[in-house]
Amino acid sequence: MTEGIEPTSMLSDALVILGAAGLVIPLFARFRITPVIGFILIGVAVGPFGLGRLVPEVPWLGYVTIAHAEALEPFAEFGIVLLLFGIGLELSFKRLAAMRSLIFRMGPMELFGSAALIALGLMALGNSPPTALALGLALSLSSTALVLRIVRADTQVGRTALGTLLFEDIAIVPIIFLLGAMGRGDQTTDLHTFLTTLGTGALVVAVLILFGRTLLPYLFAQAARTKSSEIFLAASLLVVIAASLATAAVGLSPIVGALVAGLMIAETEFHGEVEGMIDPFKGLALGVFLITIGMSLNLEVLWQRTWDISVALALVLVIKAAVTSAILRLGGLRTAPAIEAGVLLASPSETTLIVLTSAVSVNLINPDAAQFWQIVTALGLTITPLLARLGRKVASRISSGDDGMIDDGDGPRVIIVGAGRVGRLVADMLVTHERSYVAVDADADLTERARRMGYLAIFGDAGRADVLRRLGVERAPAVVLTMDQPVLAERLVAKLRDEFPELLIVARARDVAHAASLYRAGASHAVPETLEASLQLSEAVLTDIGVAMGPVIASIHEKRDEFRVEIEREGALDYRPKLRTGPTGD
Numbered sequence: 001m002t003e004g005i006e007p008t009s010m011l012s013d014a015l016v017i018l019g020a021a022g023l024v025i026p027l028f029a030r031f032r033i034t035p036v037i038g039f040i041l042i043g044v045a046v047g048p049f050g051l052g053r054l055v056p057e058v059p060w061l062g063y064v065t066i067a068h069a070e071a072l073e074p075f076a077e078f079g080i081v082l083l084l085f086g087i088g089l090e091l092s093f094k095r096l097a098a099m100r101s102l103i104f105r106m107g108p109m110e111l112f113g114s115a116a117l118i119a120l121g122l123m124a125l126g127n128s129p130p131t132a133l134a135l136g137l138a139l140s141l142s143s144t145a146l147v148l149r150i151v152r153a154d155t156q157v158g159r160t161a162l163g164t165l166l167f168e169d170i171a172i173v174p175i176i177f178l179l180g181a182m183g184r185g186d187q188t189t190d191l192h193t194f195l196t197t198l199g200t201g202a203l204v205v206a207v208l209i210l211f212g213r214t215l216l217p218y219l220f221a222q223a224a225r226t227k228s229s230e231i232f233l234a235a236s237l238l239v240v241i242a243a244s245l246a247t248a249a250v251g252l253s254p255i256v257g258a259l260v261a262g263l264m265i266a267e268t269e270f271h272g273e274v275e276g277m278i279d280p281f282k283g284l285a286l287g288v289f290l291i292t293i294g295m296s297l298n299l300e301v302l303w304q305r306t307w308d309i310s311v312a313l314a315l316v317l318v319i320k321a322a323v324t325s326a327i328l329r330l331g332g333l334r335t336a337p338a339i340e341a342g343v344l345l346a347s348p349s350e351t352t353l354i355v356l357t358s359a360v361s362v363n364l365i366n367p368d369a370a371q372f373w374q375i376v377t378a379l380g381l382t383i384t385p386l387l388a389r390l391g392r393k394v395a396s397r398i399s400s401g402d403d404g405m406i407d408d409g410d411g412p413r414v415i416i417v418g419a420g421r422v423g424r425l426v427a428d429m430l431v432t433h434e435r436s437y438v439a440v441d442a443d444a445d446l447t448e449r450a451r452r453m454g455y456l457a458i459f460g461d462a463g464r465a466d467v468l469r470r471l472g473v474e475r476a477p478a479v480v481l482t483m484d485q486p487v488l489a490e491r492l493v494a495k496l497r498d499e500f501p502e503l504l505i506v507a508r509a510r511d512v513a514h515a516a517s518l519y520r521a522g523a524s525h526a527v528p529e530t531l532e533a534s535l536q537l538s539e540a541v542l543t544d545i546g547v548a549m550g551p552v553i554a555s556i557h558e559k560r561d562e563f564r565v566e567i568e569r570e571g572a573l574d575y576r577p578k579l580r581t582g583p584t585g586d
Contacts, residue, residue: 012062012063012064012065013066013071013072015064016046016064016065016066017284017288017291019064020038020039020042020287020291035287036146036149036150036290036384037382037385037386039290039291039294040290040291040293040294040381040382041382042291042294043066043290043291043292043294043295043296044294044295044297044299045294046065046066046291046295047065047066047291047294047297048066049295049297049299049300050065050295051065052295072288072291072292072295073292075288075289076285076289076291076292077254077289079145079282079284079285079286079287079288080144080145080255080285080289081240081244081255081258082240082258082278082285083144083145083148083149083282083286084255084262085240085258085261085262085278085282086262086278086279086282087144087148087162087259087262088259088261088262088264088265088266089262089265089271089274089278093263096263099159099162099166101163101331102159102160102162102163103164103166103167105331106164106167106328106331107163107164107166107167108167108171109331110164110323110324111137111164111167111171112140113327114136114139114319114320114324115133115136115140116136117319118132118135118136118139118140118316119133119135119136120132121319122135122136130182130364131359131365131369133182134179134182134364134365135356135359135365135373137175137178137179137355138348138352138355138356139316139320139348139352139373139376139377140320141168141348141351141352141355142161142164142165142168142345142346142347142349143347143350143384144165144168144169144255144349144350144351145289145349145350146347146381146384146385147161147165147344147345147384147388148161150344150384150385150388151344156333156337156443157340157341157344157391157395160333160337160338160341161341164324164345165345166259168349168351169253169255169256169259172253172351172355174198176354177193179355179358179364182362182364197250197251197252200250200251201247201251201252201256204246204249204252205247205257208243208246208260208261208264209260209263212260212261212264212265212267213264213267216239216264216265217268217270219235219239220232220235220265220268220274221270223235224270224273232274232277233278236265236274236277236278239261239265240257240262240278242261243257243258243260243264244257244258245257247260290381293350293378293381294378294382296353296375297375297378297379298371298375301371301372302375302379309372309375309379312376313376313380316376317346317380317387318346320342320345320346320347321339321342321343321345321346322342323342324342324345324346325338325339325342325343326338326342328341334448335398336395336459337395339394339395340391340394340395341391342391343387343388343391343394344387344388344391347380347381347383347387348376348377348380348381349377349381352373352377353374353377356370356373356377357370392461412436412472412476412477413436413437413438413472413476413477414435414436414437414438414476414478414480415438415440415468415471415476415478415480416437416438416439416480416482417439417440417441417462417479417480417481418439418440418441418446418481418483419440419441419443419447419449419450419455419457420441420446420483422484422508423439423450423480423482424439424450424453426480426482427439427456435477437456438456438471439455439456439457439458440457440458440459440467440468440471441457441458441460442462442463458471462492463488463495468496473496473503474500476503477504478503478504478505478524479496479503479505479506480507481493481506481508482508483508484510486509486510486517489507489508489518490517490518490521491521493505493518493522494522496522497521497523498522503524504524505523505524505525506523506524506526507525507526507527508526508529509526509527509528509529510528510529511528511529512528514526515527515528
């Protein structure tokens with residue numbers, strides 16, 4: 001009976017994927033290994049070149065392996081579609097217009113500059129010009145799916161990456177048509193077909209935008225009135241799938257339609273609700289895509305050609321990082337974010353695999369060479385999170401050198417985390433009372449703006465221990481957290497309290513509940529924005545209607561103390577952190 005066991009393919013594949021998401025990935029997280037690498041390694045292990053090849057000898061392995069990678073490809077493609085839909089939700093037509101220089105000036109220079117250098121190198125190694133150009137265009141693409149999961153789109157590096165990646169996504173269709181025109185087989189294409197597809201695609205996108213602006217608010221309003229999350233989710237998926245199918249039907253990539261759908265919904269008041277509902281599906285579908293990348297790694301070929309593959313990958317990474325960094329620097333970006341973005345965008349892309357397949361179909365690349373470069377691409381995708389870390393570390397070193405990080409000889413000063421409006425106000429008060437400070441912010445734009453206004457601000461991620469230590473946190477009278485990111489603030493408070501038990505930590509809280517959470521994490525003081533705004537309003541009205549200033553201030557202080565006791569009680573504090581008695585300002 002054992003020989004007759006034939007596991008149901010769909011169910012066994014679902015078992016592997018959900019097992020990876022629910023069991024294995026948390027294990028990787030425990031050891032601080034990014035889920036991106038985790039999913040890819042799982043794909044290697046359970047794919048046809050891993051345990052899957054043992055299924056004929058050990059049939060029960062069929063229940064925990066995926067023997068047919070092509071069965072997952074539709075789900076992987078849907079993951080990319082949902083990812084681009086999510087990116088569109090975070091944008092708007094106004095913001096996209098503001099990024100036109102990055103998209104249509106920096107994007108082409110980065111893509112074609114990298115492609116030209118890679119193609120020249122391949123020609124020097126003996127490849128024909130058409131083959132070298134096809135490989136150069138394929139390898140010069142960068143991973144939208146991974147990069148935008150690693151870096152936030154609201155940072156300078158994130159915006160820069162988004163601009164170049166959007167151009168690359170738009171350029172995929174012209175690249176595939178170009179390869180078809182250069183092809184040496186039967187599947188060539190001509191200029192008329194190319195121009196017809198672009199014209200039809202532009203018309204479809206215009207129609208989608210027109211219908212989206214007129215019909216989507218009505219559609220989502222009706223879905224919202226049902227008070228059914230299932231119907232709201234169905235409406236969201238209907239929009240993204242319909243838009244993707246519309247662009248795919250005229251020869252454009254489905255991800256173009258997904259991006260347009262996201263942009264259209266971003267213009268409505270329902271975009272936040274849609275984003276929250278789509279996010280879990282987006283993450284799981286992206287995991288499926290990453291598993292398929294791991295499954296494409298032929299371990300036997302990788303073992304036999306380890307040196308060749310390593311050298312090829314290293315050259316691609318160096319060329320792309322150097323070209324991208326140089327172009328962004330010449331375009332006006334500061335050195336640190338330009339290098340960080342260049343290193344982040346150095347890996348090949350999931351769309352590289354699509355372009356390689358197209359090149360094989362028109363005989364520009366032979367199948368053996370395509371398999372070699374597919375392995376290079378898969379390895380590049382695997383190390384993308386490591387490249388992101390390397391880029392941040394290099395940018396931090398450059399910023400610390402340029403911005404004057406303090407050395408061991410400097411005296412103690414208050415560290416302000418956040419160089420925005422609240423952080424600058426705290427700095428003003430410290431200067432008024434002759435106290436030293438330094439502000440640190442991971443947003444290069446905010447840091448640059450603060451420096452132009454005369455504040456002592458540096459670029460750096462305060463969540464990293466090495467940044468705060470270089471700022472002298474062990475000698476600091478206090479650390480003031482001013483960022484409007486509740487979860488990040490709680491994590492940083494807990495981390496600081498664990499490493500520095502006597503440190504005075506003052507944190508900005510969104511409301512009373514958040515203040516209680518900050519106290520539980522170990523904050524010395526947590527100041528709710530809503531409370532302080534209410535007290536200031538009360539002070540203004542009382543003084544304006546004739547109440548003496550002295551009693552008003554006394555009552556404000558009394559009410560503030562009452563709320564503080566209430567917050568501490570609500571937080572159910574396990575302990576009160578020992579306060580440091582050094583100079584902390586007036």
